[in-house]
Amino acid sequence: MKQIAFVLVFIAAHALFVWTLMRRIRILKRCKPEDRLDHMGDRVMSLARFFLGQGKVVERVAYQRKPGVTSFHHIWIFWGFLIISVGTIEIFFSGISGGRIDLSFIGATPYRLLKLTIDSFNVIVLVAVCFAFLRRIVIKPRLIPLSADAAIILGGIGGLMITHYGFHAFHFVASGQAEAWAVDSPLAVSAHLARVFGNVPAETAHAISEVNWWGHVLILLTFLNYLPYSKHVHIITSGPNIFTRRLGQRGILPKMNIAEAEDIEKIGIVGAYKDFTWKSMLDNFSCTECGRCSNFCPAFNTGKPLSPMHLVHDIKHEALERGQLESNLEDAEKRGAADLVTQIKAQLEEMEPLIGGRIKEETLWACTTCGACQEVCPVFIEHPEKIMLMRQNLVMLKEAVPTDLARTFKNLERNSNPWGLAPDKRMDWMELVEGGVPTIEEKPDAEYLLWVGCAGALDDRIKKSTVALVEVLKEGGVSFAVMGAEEGCVGDTARRAGNEMLYEMQATQNVETMNGHKVKKVITACPHCLHTIRNEYPQIGGNYETFHHTQILKQLVDSGKIQIDQPAAKSMTYHDPCYLGRWNGEYDAPRELLARTSGEGAVRELDRAKQHSFCCGGGGGRMWQEEHIGDRVNRDRIKEVIASGAESVGVACPFCTVMLEDGVKDLGAEEKVQVVEVAQVIARSMRRKPKPVEPAAPPTEPTV
Numbered sequence: 001m002k003q004i005a006f007v008l009v010f011i012a013a014h015a016l017f018v019w020t021l022m023r024r025i026r027i028l029k030r031c032k033p034e035d036r037l038d039h040m041g042d043r044v045m046s047l048a049r050f051f052l053g054q055g056k057v058v059e060r061v062a063y064q065r066k067p068g069v070t071s072f073h074h075i076w077i078f079w080g081f082l083i084i085s086v087g088t089i090e091i092f093f094s095g096i097s098g099g100r101i102d103l104s105f106i107g108a109t110p111y112r113l114l115k116l117t118i119d120s121f122n123v124i125v126l127v128a129v130c131f132a133f134l135r136r137i138v139i140k141p142r143l144i145p146l147s148a149d150a151a152i153i154l155g156g157i158g159g160l161m162i163t164h165y166g167f168h169a170f171h172f173v174a175s176g177q178a179e180a181w182a183v184d185s186p187l188a189v190s191a192h193l194a195r196v197f198g199n200v201p202a203e204t205a206h207a208i209s210e211v212n213w214w215g216h217v218l219i220l221l222t223f224l225n226y227l228p229y230s231k232h233v234h235i236i237t238s239g240p241n242i243f244t245r246r247l248g249q250r251g252i253l254p255k256m257n258i259a260e261a262e263d264i265e266k267i268g269i270v271g272a273y274k275d276f277t278w279k280s281m282l283d284n285f286s287c288t289e290c291g292r293c294s295n296f297c298p299a300f301n302t303g304k305p306l307s308p309m310h311l312v313h314d315i316k317h318e319a320l321e322r323g324q325l326e327s328n329l330e331d332a333e334k335r336g337a338a339d340l341v342t343q344i345k346a347q348l349e350e351m352e353p354l355i356g357g358r359i360k361e362e363t364l365w366a367c368t369t370c371g372a373c374q375e376v377c378p379v380f381i382e383h384p385e386k387i388m389l390m391r392q393n394l395v396m397l398k399e400a401v402p403t404d405l406a407r408t409f410k411n412l413e414r415n416s417n418p419w420g421l422a423p424d425k426r427m428d429w430m431e432l433v434e435g436g437v438p439t440i441e442e443k444p445d446a447e448y449l450l451w452v453g454c455a456g457a458l459d460d461r462i463k464k465s466t467v468a469l470v471e472v473l474k475e476g477g478v479s480f481a482v483m484g485a486e487e488g489c490v491g492d493t494a495r496r497a498g499n500e501m502l503y504e505m506q507a508t509q510n511v512e513t514m515n516g517h518k519v520k521k522v523i524t525a526c527p528h529c530l531h532t533i534r535n536e537y538p539q540i541g542g543n544y545e546t547f548h549h550t551q552i553l554k555q556l557v558d559s560g561k562i563q564i565d566q567p568a569a570k571s572m573t574y575h576d577p578c579y580l581g582r583w584n585g586e587y588d589a590p591r592e593l594l595a596r597t598s599g600e601g602a603v604r605e606l607d608r609a610k611q612h613s614f615c616c617g618g619g620g621g622r623m624w625q626e627e628h629i630g631d632r633v634n635r636d637r638i639k640e641v642i643a644s645g646a647e648s649v650g651v652a653c654p655f656c657t658v659m660l661e662d663g664v665k666d667l668g669a670e671e672k673v674q675v676v677e678v679a680q681v682i683a684r685s686m687r688r689k690p691k692p693v694e695p696a697a698p699p700t701e702p703t704v
Contacts, residue, residue, distance in 0.1 A: 002210075006095035006217065013221035020228045021236075024285065027273075027323040034277035036244035047243045054078055056378035057290075073128040073135075077157065080125035087118045087164065088220060095217065119168070119189045122161045129158045143291030143309065153232045156223045163219065166212030169193035173205035234288045238379045241286035244279055245380040251371060251531065251583040253388060255539040256500050269397055270389040272354055273319040283381040284316035293373035293383060298615040303630020304366035308373040308383040311359060315386065318354045325351075355393045361400055364390050368633065369496050369620030370578035375611050388620075391498030408624040409499055416488035416506060417454040418624055426457040427484045432467045435474070438481045440517045446481035448552075449514065449544075451524035451533065454489050455654035461661065462654045468683035469525055469549055475686060476556035480523065486513050492528040495536070497621030504540070507532070511542035525549040525679060527579035527653045528619070534584070548580055550589040550652050550678050557596055557682070564596045565687045572676075573604045573646035575637065575660065576613035577653035587611075590652045590678050597685040604644050614640065616663075618655035634663030641673055648674040650681060 037043075049055045054075045090103045104111045132154050136146035171177075172194035197205070227233055256267050270276060293308035294300045300307050325348050332340040352358055364387055373383040394400045401409065411420030429452075430437040440449060450473070456466040473480055488510050495503035514522075522544045524530050534546035556562040572594055580586050587610045594603050608614040617633025627633070638660060641649045651657050660675045 003095065003098040009217070009221065010092065010095065013225060016225050017228070020225065023324075023327065024228060026327055027319050028278040028281055030274045030323065030326070031276050031278040031281045032268075032274075034279050036246075036279050039247055042247055043243050046245065046247070047239065050378070050380070051239045051242045052082075054378070056376070056380075059376070059378075073131045076124050076128040077132070080121040080128070081157070083121045084118055084125065084160070084164065086114065088216075091213070091217065116188055118164075122164055123189055126158060126161045129154050129161070141291065143294055143307075144289075147231075149230050149232070152226070153223075153230060156219055156226075159219045160216060160223070163212045163216035165190055165193055167209050167216055169197065170200070170205040170209035170212065173197055173200050174202045174209060176202075231287075231289045234286050234379065237282060237286040238288065241279075241282050241379050241381075244282070246382065249535050250374070250382075251384070251579075252535050252539075253385065253495060253500075256392075256504070258501055258504055269392050270355070270386075271393050271397065273315060273322060276315070276386070276389070280382065280386060281315075281319060283379075283386075284312045284319065286379045287312050287316070287381060288378060289313075290378060292376040292378070293381070296372040296376050296612065298368055298370060298372065298617060298633045298636070299366040301614075302627075302633050302636055304362075304627075305360060305629065306363050306366035311363065311387070312381060312383065314358050315354070318358055322348065322351060355390050356398065356400065359390065361394060362629070364394065365402055365405075365625070366629070367620050368578070368615045368617055368622050370615035371582040372578070372612070372615065375582050384620075388496060388498060391496075392500050393498075395498035396501060402625055404625040405497055405621055408493065408621070409497075409502060412489055412494055412502060412506065416509075417458055418489070418493060419454070419458055421458050423485050423488075426452070426487060429457055429463040429466055430482075430484075432463065433470050437470055439484045440481045440486075440519075441484075443479075443481040444517065445479075447479040448481075448521045448523045448547075449517070449519045450480045450482045451490070451522050451526075451529055452482055452487060453524060453526040453529045453654065455658070456525055457487070459654065459658065462657060462677075465525060465654070465657065465677040465679050468677070469553075469679040471683050472553060472556070472562060472679060472686065473523075475688060476553075476561040478523075478552065478556070483513065483517075488513075490526075490529040490532045492532045493621050493624065495532070496619065507537060507540055507542070511537055511540050514542060514544065519544055522546040523549055523552050525652070525654065525677075527577045527584065528655065531579045531583050548584075548586055548589070548652070550580075550593060551586065553679065553682055554589040554593055557593065562682065563687045564682070564685045566685045567597060567599055567602075570598075571602055571604060571646045572598050572648050572650055573606055573641060573644045574609075574650045575606070575616065575641070575656055576610055577651070577656050578613065578615050578619055580652055581613055582611055590650060593678055593682060594650045597681050603650075604646050606640055606644055608640065616653075616656040616659035618659040623655050623659070632663065632666065634659040635666055638663035638667055638669065638673070642667075642669055646673065648676050650676055650678055652678045 057074050057078075058072050086103070094102060103114065106114070132150075133146070135141065136144060136150065168190035172191055177191075177194075200208070227235055256269075258267050268275070273281065287309065289309060291309055294310070297306060297308050325344055329341060329344045329348070332344060355361075355364070367384065367387045369384045369388065371384055374381065377383070408418045411418055415421060415423060417423075417426075438446065440446065450470070452466055455462040457463070489506050490510065491503040491506040494500075494506060522533055524533065524546065525548070527548060530546055530548050533542065533544060537544065553562070557564065574591055574594055576582075576587060580590075591603060606613075614637050615633060616637055617627070622633075641660070649660065651660060657675060657677055664670055664673060664675060
C-alpha cells in the first residue's frame with residue numbers, strides 16, 4: 001500500500017508541476033523570438049560559474065557598508081540542496097520500488113561517503129536557514145523582509161532537513177545500525193542522533209521513521225508545486241536565465257525597423273508584456289528578490305519612485321494576470337464558448353495598461369540608465385533595457401514626454417544639440433587653441449577623428465577640457481582632426497530617453513558623414529559618445545575603432561611621449577562614469593593617469609567605486625531634466641566625495657563634470673573639493689616641449 005500510495009502521489013505532484021510549467025512556457029512563447037543559443041561553450045562555463053558556483057550571489061555588496069553582511073549563506077543553502085537532492089533521488093527510488101532499490105550499487109565505500117556527505121550538509125543547510133531567519137528578523141537588510149512567502153520556503157527547507165534526520169536516525173534505531181555508521185565519523189549526524197534515541201523500541205522507531213519519510217516526501221512534492229507561484233520560482237528559472245544571458249558587450253539597445261514599417265504602431269514598440277522578447281520575460285521570472293538592484297539604484301537611493309526589483313515584478317505580474325486571461329480566451333474560443341469569450345474580453349479591456357498604468361510614467365523617467373542594477377544582479381536581469389524600451393512607448397506612441405525633455409528633443413531636431421545653439425557654434429572652441437585645430441577636410445589623412453561632442457564644443461565648462469585634450473594630443477604628436485560644423489549630436493540622449501526615430505536620424509547622418517571621410521579610428525572624451533559610436537553605430541553601418549581619451553592619454557604617458565613632472569594635487573579621488581566603467585569596462589586608465597600626476601597613494605577610492613560606482617545623475621536624458629522628487633543624485637555623490645577627504649575629484653565625462661560641479665555648488669562646498677577633468681590634470685602636469693624660437697629679423701638700414 002505504501003508503494004502504491006507513493007507512486008500515485010508522485011505522479012500527481014509531477015503532473016501538476018508540469019501543467020503549471022507549461023502554462024508559464026505558454027506565456028514566454030507569446031513574446032518575441034530571440035536567439036540566445038550562440039557560443040554554447042561560453043554559456044556552459046557561465047552556467048558553471050554563476051549558477052553552480054553562485055559567483056554573483058556571494059559577491060560582497062558595497063551599499064550595505066557593514067562588514068560581513070553578504071548573501072554568502074545562500075550558497076550553502078544552494079549547494080546543500082543540490083547534494084541533498086541526491087539523497088532525495090534515493091528516497092524516490094525506494095518509494096517506487098518498495099525499498100528494493102537504493103544507491104548502494106555505486107560501491108560500499110562511495111555509498112558510505114555519499115551518505116556522510118549528505119548528513120553533514122544537512123547541518124550546514126539548517127544553520128544557513130536559521131541565519132536567513134535571523135537576518136530577516138534581527139539584521140533586517142533593506143528590501144529583504146520576513147514575508148509569508150519567505151517563511152514558507154525557509155520553513156519548508158528546514159523541514160526537509162529535519163525529516164531527513166528523523167527518517168534516517170530512527171531507521172538506524174529500528175535496524176540497529178547506528179553504531180556501525182557512527183564509528184570514527186563525527187559527520188554521521190543521523191547515526192549519532194540514533195544513539196541518543198537508542199532506547200526507543202524498534203517498532204516505535206520504525207513508525208517514527210515512516211512518519212518522517214512521508215513528511216520528507218510530502219514537503220518536497222508540495223515545495224515543488226509551490227515554487228512556480230512564489231518568489232522562489234527563480235530556483236527553476238535562474239539556471240536557464242543565466243545560460244541564455246547576453247554575452248559580450250552590454251547595453252546595446254535593439255535596432256528598430258523604422259524605415260520598413262508601414263506605420264509607427266508596427267515598428268515593434270513595447271506596449272504590453274508580449275512585446276518583450278521571451279528572454280526579457282524570463283528575466284522577470286528569474287528575479288531572486290535579493291534587493292541588490294534597488295539598493296544600488298541611484299534613483300531609489302535618492303527617493304525617486306523607481307525600484308528596479310519592483311519594476312520587473314510588475315512586468316511579471318502583468319504577464320501572469322493578462323497571460324492567464326489570454327490563455328483562457330484561447331481555450332474558450334477553441335471550445336466555442338461565446339459567452340465566456342465575451343466575458344474574458346471584457347476583463348482584458350478593464351485591466352489597466354502596463355505602461356502608464358501598472359508601471360507609472362514617473363517610474364520610467366527616474367532611471368539614469370547607469371546600469372548599477374544590472375551589474376549586481378545575481379541572475380543577470382537587464383533592467384535598463386526594459387525601461388528604455390518602455391520609454392519608447394511613452395515618447396513615440398503616447399507623446400507623454402516631460403516638458404524639459406520635450407524642449408531638448410526640439411533642440412536636437414532643429415540644431416542637433418541639446419542647447420539648440422546654431423551648428424556653426426560648434427567651431428567656436430577651436431579659437432581657444434593656440435595654433436588652431438585641423439578639420440577632417442583640411443587633414444583627410446589624420447589617423448584619428450577627435451569626436452568633440454555637444455558638451456565639449458558648446459558648454460563653456462567642458463570647452464576647457466576639450467582645449468586641454470587637444471593640447472595634450474598635440475604635445476604627444478597624435479595625428480588627429482575634427483569634423484567641426486559637420487559633427488552632430490551622437491544621439492545618446494535621444495535613444496536613452498526613448499526617441500528612437502530622432503536617434504536614428506542623428507546617427508544615420510553622422511555615420512554617412514564619417515564614412516564619407518573614411519574615418520577608421522575615433523577618440524572621444526565623452527563616454528556616452530564612446531558607447532554609442534563603438535557599440536551602436538555598427539547597427540547602421542558605422543564601424544570604427546573607438547577609444548576614450550584617457551586610453552589614448554595613457555598610451556602617450558606610458559610611451560614617454562608625454563612626460564609628467566608637476567604634481568596636480570596633494571590628494572585626489574576618482575568618480576567612475578557609468579558609461580565608461582560599467583558599460584564599457586574601463587576603470588584603470590583614468591586612475592593610472594591621476595596616480596602619475598598625484599604621486600603614489602595620493603588617489604583615494606570612494607566607498608562606491610568601479611563596478612559599484614554611484615551615478616552622477618546625468619545619464620538617460622536626466623541631464624536635461626530637473627529633479628523634483630527626493631534628493632538630487634549629484635548631491636548624494638558629492639557628499640561621498642567630501643567624506644573621502646580628497647581636495648579634488650577627477651572625472652572623465654562631460655556629464656559627470658557638469659553634474660558634480662553643480663552638486664558642489666548646491667552644497668556650497670567650493671572650498672572643500674574641486675572637480676577636475678583628467679585631460680586638464682594631464683595638461684597642467686605635463687612637461688611641455690620648448691617652442692622653437694623664430695630668428696630675429698635683420699636690422700634695417702636707417703633712412704636718410
